[in-house]
Amino acid sequence: MSDHPHSADASMPDAAQIDHAAALLDAGELVAFPTETVYGLGGDAASTEAVARIYAAKGRPANHPVIVHLAPQGDPRYWVEAWPASAQQLVDAFWPGPLTLILKRATRIPAAVSGGQDSIGLRCPSHPVAQALLTAFSARRAGHGGVAAPSANRFGHVSPTTAQHVRDEFGGAIHVLDGGASEVGIESTILDLSRGFPVLLRPGRVTPAEIAAVLGEAPRLADGSDASTPRASGTLKAHYAPGTPLVLLPFEALETLLRHASLAHERVALVARASRAGLWAQADGVHFVAAPEDPQSYARALYSLLRTLDRANVTRILIEKLPSTPEWIAVNDRLGRAAAAFDTQI
Numbered sequence: 001m002s003d004h005p006h007s008a009d010a011s012m013p014d015a016a017q018i019d020h021a022a023a024l025l026d027a028g029e030l031v032a033f034p035t036e037t038v039y040g041l042g043g044d045a046a047s048t049e050a051v052a053r054i055y056a057a058k059g060r061p062a063n064h065p066v067i068v069h070l071a072p073q074g075d076p077r078y079w080v081e082a083w084p085a086s087a088q089q090l091v092d093a094f095w096p097g098p099l100t101l102i103l104k105r106a107t108r109i110p111a112a113v114s115g116g117q118d119s120i121g122l123r124c125p126s127h128p129v130a131q132a133l134l135t136a137f138s139a140r141r142a143g144h145g146g147v148a149a150p151s152a153n154r155f156g157h158v159s160p161t162t163a164q165h166v167r168d169e170f171g172g173a174i175h176v177l178d179g180g181a182s183e184v185g186i187e188s189t190i191l192d193l194s195r196g197f198p199v200l201l202r203p204g205r206v207t208p209a210e211i212a213a214v215l216g217e218a219p220r221l222a223d224g225s226d227a228s229t230p231r232a233s234g235t236l237k238a239h240y241a242p243g244t245p246l247v248l249l250p251f252e253a254l255e256t257l258l259r260h261a262s263l264a265h266e267r268v269a270l271v272a273r274a275s276r277a278g279l280w281a282q283a284d285g286v287h288f289v290a291a292p293e294d295p296q297s298y299a300r301a302l303y304s305l306l307r308t309l310d311r312a313n314v315t316r317i318l319i320e321k322l323p324s325t326p327e328w329i330a331v332n333d334r335l336g337r338a339a340a341a342f343d344t345q346i
Helices: 015-026 048-058 085-094 128-139 163-170 208-215 251-263 274-282 295-310 326-340
Strands: 031-033 040-044 067-069 099-104 119-123 189-192 199-202 246-249 268-273 286-291 316-320
Touching: 015 031, 015 040, 015 128, 031 128, 031 163, 040 048, 040 128, 085 099, 085 208, 163 295, 208 326, 246 251, 246 326, 251 268, 251 274, 251 286, 251 316, 268 274, 268 295, 274 286, 286 295, 295 326
Parallel strands: 067 119, 099 189, 246 316, 268 286, 268 316
Antiparallel strands: 031 040, 099 119, 189 199
8 A cells, every 4th residue: 555656756855854854853843744645743752742842833622632653664552552453454454554543542652642531543654755754753762753743734724735735834833844745635544443343433545344344344433422432633523624614515505505696796616526517617706616526536636625715715615515425425524524614604
């Protein structure tokens, strides 16, 4: 799974730049770096002070856990109380890659990285720049270095999928490694293994069906009713939101809003599959974007699209609701959370 379209890119950071970034992490500073999912805002996972810096930079609630990123040669067992067979099966199948596993945290690991919980999220990214940085940092920590890294954006905002997105959020305040555009484009799948049965806490590129094929049982879906469910990154109801109000509805309902907007001479953005948009694609006052027809292309384009539309001088972003089928679960999750930020305003 480590094949990556950017691995041969001549503009990738060189060894000296990687070593400099690892030295910054070693000194307790923050470094933004690319992963195959989105760009992460990284700090030394074993340093309470570095983790506090991440929370402060993002404006993130201190009880909201961050994911620890490990080098391909890293030992996930160092970070956890116990390592179940199911975890090893999933690592063999999906690491390096966009799957985060939640397990019971080892007592030697500071609770700050877990938002004070007794669990911890671990992932090994497949992006070559992330792997180089994590390997260089881990070497400074006798092979046990881990980098805590939520998405490199202000809390609740749209996640970054390019180095420029990170600079747009933080200016020059954060050191950024540029690794090109993220291939997956949405955050990792989060699977909870801390309670003896698998629970999908956040959908992503690795699907429930793929997990079930490895484990021999389908993961349960977290519905918010179980108080023992660990808190996890990106699972708040309103999240990943642009600044411009966003409406997510079936196309027929969007047409009603489009007619009202047209009568009011309101300029709106419309994101819909070209096969559905019809004449609205050319309508006055409509900034039309043809949505990708397949879920992986849609996921890859989503956050960059939302950032672009935020600058498109429109009053609202109208997005066509996508099919409620398993292959669309991750994109639907992100769009639903983005739209939830504006539910009371529509």
